[in-house]
Amino acid sequence: MAERRIRILLSKPGLDGHDRGAKVLARCFRDAGFEVIYTGCHQTPEQIAAAAIQEDVDVVGLSCLSGAHKYLFPQVVKLLKAEGADDITVIGGGIIPEQDMQPLYDAGLKALFTPGAKLDSLVEWINTNVTPRA
Amino acid sequence: MKELGQKVLAGDVRSASRLIRNLEDQIPGTHVAMQEIFTKTGNAHVIGITGAPGAGKSTLTDELVFSWRQRNKTVGVLAVDPTSPFTGGALLGDRIRMLRHAEDKGVFLRSLATRGSMGGISKAVGEGIHVMDAMGKDTIIVETVGVGQQEVEIINHAHTVIVVLVPGMGDEIQALKAGLMEIADIFIINKADRDGAASLYKEVTNMVHMSVTKGGWEIPVLLVESVQEPKKFAESVSAVCDKIEDHYRYLVDKNLLSERLRRKTAAEFNEALWAAILQPVLNDLDAGGEMEKMVDQLLKKETDPYTLAAEVAVRYKNKV
Secondary structure, three states: OOOOOOEEEEEEEOOOOOOHHHHHHHHHHHHOOOEEEEEEEEEOHHHHHHHHHHOOOOEEEEEEOOOOHHHHHHHHHHHHHHOOOOOOEEEEEEOOOHHHHHHHHHOOOOEEEOOOOOHHHHHHHHHHHOOOOO | OHHHHHHHHOOOHHHHHHHHHHHHHOOOOHHHHHHHHHOOOOOOEEEEEEEOOOOOHHHHHHHHHHHHHHOOOOEEEEEEEOEOOOOOOEEEOHHHHHHHHOOOOOEEEEEEEOOOOOOOOOOOHHHHHHHHHHOOOOEEEEEEEEOOOOOOHHHHOOOEEEEEEOOOOOOHHHHHOOOHHHOOOEEEEOOOOOOOHHHHHHHHHHHHHHOOOOOOOOOOEEEOOOOOOHHHHHHHHHHHHHHHHHHHHHHHHOOOOOHHHHHHHHHHHHHHHHHHHHHHHHHHHHHOOHHHHHHHHHHOOOOOHHHHHHHHHHHOOOOO
């Protein structure tokens, strides 16, 4: 009877309205059997962290195509940590240059996906690396 | 689990959301936290907002939250969206309309998937209301999934039910049908700038006038202007808020507030009894492989379910 279902918050931080990718992912995660909370565009890191906590998600997926990922992604990680919610896995995607990858991983991002990433590979990554919290 | 209840009572959002998740996932032992909070609940005004998909429930909820915050009330929102019958996944999108409240500590917004429930809400909504109530939220809004004519489960959970209608959904016969059109304490005609709003208003008003008013509450039919006209929209939603408060006072004055929830309370007790009495028996029969054997007997028509059940009842009589 008891069954943990993966909950994931999908959000687009910052000034970026290119949400096609995020919407495709929302649909893909839905079809993978996850519960997806989609907040849409133009979110501040504060809004995203607050929503993640209110929704008790396992994963926060951030999509950013504007180039501001180096500030916005780590900021979400930091705010979650400040709320004692650093057990929430934060992953990101978008136009992320190679040289930005390591600093983002160092900042606490658990995975990064760039154009060309297969939808299946994202689902698989989550199924492999995320256990819904007990 | 014990700690969780205490944290919820202290208003901790993370614990409350976690407890709601445990309820959704039906994690064993969740009742321990519920035991701690149950007697502390019963202070919130619970409002149900229901209507067809795309009728504007989330946008209205957002503005209602704003109105209550202006009136210094804290608000909890349980927003329900459908679970896929194929994959079990869900896309919960009500939050998109309510982003401006994300950082407001006086607002707790939680999205839920129906997880197979057919009544327009999820099974965890009833207890989710208790959780938000225990946190001390003054007002709790339950936004149902987009419903059809028959998904009226919300009446068992809300003190005040708001049915949101939009023009263009059918003729006056629709307004006379049973189900959804019977459950409103307040009707809202949303997107009132659209063609057909005036005739819908007339039809619903006529229908309301035909209904027997119970205890003196006359069901108001309120027009809400398009969100494209922010000032008019805000004013009309503020008027809705006034009516909701009128309805609350009416329920209090007539001593109907708790009476509204009699069915829910009985159902909860029923479920608790089931969990305490029947579930252990089923677990025991399952564990010993006896359940399968009994099903085999029934398949072979060696006996009937009534006789078997009576035997089981006698056997476990003094054991649970």
